[in-house]
Structure formats: structure tokens, C-alpha cells
């Protein structure tokens with residue numbers, strides 16, 4: 001309706017209010033142009049024939065006089081109806097007015113009673129203003145705009161009516177194609193907000209709405225996943241917290257009621273309490289680490305260091321720990337390489353992988369750590385000789401809280417170690433993975449791609465220069 005009103009107003013303004021002025025302006029510039037042509041060719045051969053042509057083709061009456069008002073050329077297309085040539089020949093009055101005004105040209109709008117319409121009269125000096133050679137008078141009828149305007153007015157009313165009807169029909173269909181699906185989507189979104197994550201959004205209508213609907217359906221599915229993951233997380237965390245807490249309580253009660261006076265038993269029980277407390281602390285630390293890593297705002301703390309030295313240090317520390325000293329950790333370094341990444345986090349990855357290898361390796365208690373320099377990265381591999389991981393489990397082990405049920409020996413773990421490894425490596429953008437052969441062992445690997453070119457070996461440097 002608004003659009004129709006605007007269109008109608010514009011049409012009304014241009015076709016009715018300004019029509020007359022516009023038409024007159026156009027006519028004046030037209031007559032002016034013709035006058036210029038007439039004056040340019042003044043006195044040429046065939047001048048009379050040219051004037052006749054001009055008069056007939058442009059519906060003009062032309063009168064050219066000398067400076068004494070004696071007619072030199074007179075071309076007439078309106079005959080008796082002409083204001084400047086007809087019975088009321090008033091041509092000389094206009095010339096007189098021009099002389100009095102001292103201007104080069106004048107325009108007059110005169111009503112012609114005989115044809116019952118306005119006419120436009122132009123009178124202009126020929127030659128110089130001070131001593132004119134003669135005068136040019138042109139007369140042309142102005143079409144009666146009033147009647148044209150009233151026709152247009154009627155047309156406008158009809159057009160407005162049709163536009164209104166058309167507008168109503170268009171808006172009806174548009175509302176069906178746009179508003180209806182949006183209303184449906186809104187209703188579904190309300191259901192989604194209420195926790196019904198399997199809500200299916202139905203689009204329809206335009207392609208964009210269809211896309212919006214499928215995106216929202218997808219968003220619903222993703223929210224549902226996050227929601228169930230959150231539920232799992234709480235369930236897992238509370239389960240993992242409850243077990244050591246129960247143990248702590250049980251052993252504390254045992255010390256109070258039974259073993260308090262028996263130093264040997266008491267120490268045994270206290271040892272268990274300490275172990276369980278460690279386990280609890282480890283679990284809480286892992287959960288905190290993981291949640292920090294998964295927080296998108298946490299930035300990595302990049303520094304430059306030698307990966308070979310870091311690996312050396314870690315392995316030396318393992319060898320120093322008495323409990324793990326009976327494990328044989330073989331380290332196979334490559335040439336010293338400088339890398340640029342978050343050293344603390346990469347150390348944590350290596351610790352987690354070596355811890356797992358120690359926990360899950362075979363009875364020979366062998367663990368292998370390898371550094372392999374590649375042209376564009378350093379690959380670190382940690383292998384064990386354990387039972388290996390079956391193919392269907394491999395895709396699960398990096399998930400949060402996944403722990404295989406059949407641990408060979410009592411393994412202290414939270415099920416978060418590999419999730420932390422994955423989060424750190426993903427944050428760095430490094431490739432990682434595992435290959436495993438059942439009965440032979442598993443190899444976990446990752447590749448640090450931020451190596452510093454200055455520290456490439458000489459051979460590599462030569463090759464690069466080539």
C-alpha cells in the first residue's frame with residue numbers, strides 16, 4: 001500500500017503538477033533551437049524553401065521582417081487561426097515590445113480565441129542589437145495540457161487501483177512464501193530452546209529459508225551432542241571422584257577403628273590414602289587442563305627451544321624415578337633441532353605418551369622414544385610392546401574418559417591423558433596419530449611442523465640453497 005502510494009504520488013507530481021511547466025520549458029527550448037537554425041541560414045540560397053520546410057515539419061508560423069517592419073518572409077501553417085498572421089495580426093505589437101525591452105529575444109504565451117488554446121510566440125532580433133537588420137517572429141500552438149492532465153489523472157486512479165490489487169496479491173503470496181516458513185521456524189526454535197534437540201526445522205519457500213532451516217536443524221543436533229557430552233562429563237567426573245573418595249573414607253575409618261594401634265597396618269592404609277589423594281589430585285588437574293585447553297581464548301605460549309634437549313631431559317627424569325627405574329626407556333635421538341612452540345604443553349604431550357607406554361607396555365617393560373627429523377617437521381614417536389589397541393578402539397582412545405576395561409596390571413589413569421594430548425596438538429595444528437598391532441605393541445606419534453630453518457643440518461641447508 002505504501003509502495004503504491006509513493007508511486008502514485010510521484011506519477012501525480014510529474015504528470016499533473018509539473019506537466020505544464022515541463023511542456024512549456026520543452027517547447028521554449030525547441031523554438032529557441034529552431035530560431036537559431038533560421039538565423040544561422042539567414043539570406044542563404046533556397047532560404048524560403050528551408051523556412052517552408054521548417055514551418056511545416058515543426059508546426060510553426062514564421063514571420064521575418066526588415067527593420068522597418070516590412071515582411072520579407074512569411075510562412076504560415078495555421079492560416080486564419082494564426083495570431084501573427086490571422087485577422088488579428090498582432091505580429092508588430094510583439095516586435096514593438098521587443099524593441100522597447102532592448103533584449104535580443106522575448107517569449108510570450110498568448111491565448112488564441114480562434115483555436116481556443118494557448119500559443120507560444122517568440123520574437124528575436126536579426127543582426128546586431130543596436131542596429132538590427134530585421135526581426136524574426138515565430139508562433140507555435142501549445143497543446144491543451146489541461147485535458148491531457150485530466151486523462152492522465154483518470155488513468156492514475158485506474159493504475160492505482162490495479163497496483164493496490166496487485167500489491168495485495170503479491171503480499172499475500174510473499175507472506176505465504178516467506179512469513180509462513182519463518183513462523184514455522186520460530187515455533188521450532190521455541191521447542192529447541194525448551195530442550196527438544198531433535199526438533200526438525202522445516203523451511204519451504206525460498207532457497208535461503210530452506211538453508212536457514214537445515215542450518216538450524218544441524219545446530220540443534222550439535223547442541224544435543226554438546227548437551228549429552230556435558231551430561232557424560234558430569235557423570236564420569238562424579239563417578240571418578242566418588243571412587244577415590246569412598247576409598248579415602250573407608251581407609252580412614254579402618255585406621256580409626258582397626259589399624260590405628262598397629263603401625264605396620266596403619267602405614268599401609270595411610271599409603272593407600274596418599275595414593276588415592278594423588279589420584280584425585282591428578283584427576284582434578286587433568287580436568288582443569290583440558291577445560292583450559294578447550295577454552296578458545298587460551299593462547300599458546302610460543303618459545304624457541306631444542307626438542308632434542310627437552311626429550312633428553314624428560315627421559316633422564318624417568319630414569320631417575322625409582323618406581324619406574326625397572327622400565328627400559330630407549331631413546332633414539334636425531335640431529336639437534338630447534339622448534340618454536342609451547343614448550344610446557346609439548347612436554348605434557350610427551351609425558352602423557354610415555355606414561356601410557358609405561359602403563360600399557362608388555363612384561364619386557366620396554367618403551368621406545370624416537371626423534372625423526374623430516375624436511376618440514378620433527379616426528380616424535382613413542383612405542384611400547386604391549387597388547388596393542390584393536391582397530392575399532394583406536395578411534396575412541398582420544399575421546400574424553402575413554403578407558404579400556406581390560407587393563408593388564410593395575411593402571412592408574414583418568415581417561416583424560418590422550419584427550420589432553422589431542423587438545424594440545426590440535427591447538428598447535430600438528431599432525432598426530434597412532435598405529436598399533438595386536439599382540440606386538442602401539443606407536444603414538446606427532447609431528448612438530450614449526451621448526452626453525454637456521455637450525456637445519458648443513459646437508460639440508462645445502463639442499464635448500466640448491
Ligand code: ADP
Nearest residue numbers: 356357360397402403404413414415416417418
Ligand atoms: P588413561 O591412560 O588414563 O586411561 P588415556 O586417555 O591416556 O587415559 O588413554 C585412554 C585409553 O587408551 C586407555 O584407557 C587405554 O585403553 C588406551 N591406551 C592409551 N595408550 C595406550 C598404549 N600405549 N597401549 C595400549 N592402549 C593404550
